[in-house]
Amino acid sequence: MTIWCPDISTASGPIYLAVADALEADIRSGALAIGTKLPPQRELAYQLGVTLGTITRAYREAERRRLLRGETGRGTFVAPAEIEASPLIPREDRAGELDLARNFAFPHLNPDLAKGLARLSRTPGIERLNGFVPSEGLAHHREAGARLFQLFRLSADPSDIAVTCGAQHGIQVLLQALFRQGDAVAVDTFTYPSLLNSAPHLGLKLVPVPMRRGVDGRFLAMDPEALGRVARTEGVRGVFLMPNMHNPTTHTMTLAEREELVQVARLHGLKIIEDDPYTPFVREELPAIGELAPELTASIASISKLLSPGSRIGFVHVPREYGHAVRNLIGESTWMASPITAELVSGWIADGTLKRVLQEKRRANEARFEMTRELLGGGRFEGGPDKVFGWLHLDPETDPGAVEAELRRRGVASLSSRYFQASDRRPAPFMRLCLGSIAGGIEFRTAVTRVAEVLADPRPQARDLPGPVA
Structure with a gap:
């Protein structure tokens, strides 16, 4: 461990930023090499004569700048200059790989783009779409968003909707609109991988909350009592929820589970991102x-x-008091989502293409789920015929990272639990397998068969987990 202690005697402004700036300067100059272990926060606070909270904020700011990485139980280290590409991101050089990792939900069944563009070209007043529009999107695109929200079981007011560049952009905008730097947001112990990186980079603290388990070991919703506890003890200001197809466990909340969580949120004034x-x-x-x-x-x-997915169109529906903030953040980040692709998508929503494609994908998914249960065993594979991925339960002593690596060696991409874990040192014995990214049925059977073969091999013992990966 390096005894690193910066000189901040001449610093002006917040001390935590001065410490983060000194860290960045020493890393850029080579004074702190990649992989260097930094002093514990309490020790550095003592050396500098500042509060522990100041150093915590400094390290968090340095992590936001991708200068540091924390490893649970080991400490904080200078991060590599180049961060390894996430396996969630598609790459052009993966030809021939059997993809059970990325949840693209049957893209080979998406509507004919050429026909959609031909229809778009005949749209009256199309030239308007080639200019700037309001950051929240055009009125008739927001009305299409309201029709889409009906499929999401929400009666949405178009005046409270904004068009975003996909769901991930929507998450970023909402995190910034609803919360301030330093706020704590509750998440499930297993949660959406991109959130594990995006929230800390915005200066937000994620607080993992346990999920209930059924008598059969299957995952249920976030524990409402635990949510109330972290709201009281850790100052949580909001909660991130996925009620209908939790990613990655597939759980669909019952009405009672939803109402319990809403009751806790109301009691503690928690904002909810759904x-x-x-x-x-x-x-x-x-x-x-x-x-x-x-x-x-x-x-x-x-x-x-x-x-x-190529259209990069999503919609957010917010309480009216946050409407201005959302519009401003969209404007600051990208000015507007593309009105051209918003028009394309709005046409597919209006003319029935969306419902037709959804029916085709549902039928395909049912067949894939039954095939997977047959090959892996129904008790092992948590999901359902209407769930586009499944949560594979491994034997408790199995190292899911080793299973993932062996599958990769055999040409199958998968994701072990570590990509979804918001905490814990040991990798939990689970994997997510997606049903719709492989187009061919024969190729899909081959991929799942290889999973079954790997699971039949001797299982390596679990290793310590270096930290959440996104």
Whole structure:
């Protein structure tokens, strides 16, 4: 461990920023090499004569700048200059790989783009779409968003909707609109991978909250009592929920589970972000969280998994008091989502293409789920015929990272639990397998068969987990 102690005697402004700036300067100059272990926060605070909270903020700011990485139970280290590309991001050089990792939800069944563009070219007044439009989007595009939200079980007012560049952009905008730097946001112990990176980079602290388990070991919703506890003890200001097809566990909350969480949120004044891009696949129609608590909830609807990831169109529906903030943040980040692709998507929503494609994808997904259960065993594979991915339960002593690596060696991409874990040192014995990214049925069977073969091999012992990966 390096005894690093910067000179901040001449610093002006917040001390935590001075410490972060000194860290960055020493890393850029080579005085702190990649992999160097930094002093514990309490020790550095003592050396500098400042509070522990000041050093905590400094390290957090340095992590936001991608200068440091924390490893649970080991300490804080100078991060590599180049961060390894996330396996969630598609790459052109993966030809021949059997993809069970990325949840693209049957893109080979997406609507004919050439026909959609031909229709678009005949749109009256199309030239307007080639100019600037309001940051929240045109009125008729927001009305299309309201129709889409109906599939997400939400009665949405178009005046409270804004068009975003997909769901991930929507999440970024809502995190900034609803919270301030330093705020704590509750998440499930397993959660959406991109959130594990994006929230800290915005200066937000993620607080993992345990999920309930059924008598059969299957995952249920976030524990409402635990949520109330972290609201009291850790100052949590909001919560991120996926009620209809939790990613990665696949759980669909019951009405009682939704109402319990809403009750806790109301009691503690927690803001809710509801992100559930797979909701239209789920046949059970339960009210959205935004329907149960409209005054607290910002909801996201995305078209990527349903029709067109290439269009990069999503919609957010927010309580009216946050409307101006959302519009401004969209304007500051990208000015506007593309009105051209918003028009393309709006046409597919209006002319019935969305419902037709969704029916085709549902049928394909049912067949894939039954095939997977047959090959892996129904008790092992948590999911359902209307769930576009499954949560694979491994034996407790199995190292999911070793399973992932062996599958990669055999030409199959998968994601172990570490990509979803918001905490814990040991990798939990689970993996997410996606049903729709492989186009061919024969190729899909081959991929799942290889998973079954790897699971039949001797299982390596679990190793310590270096930290959440996104």
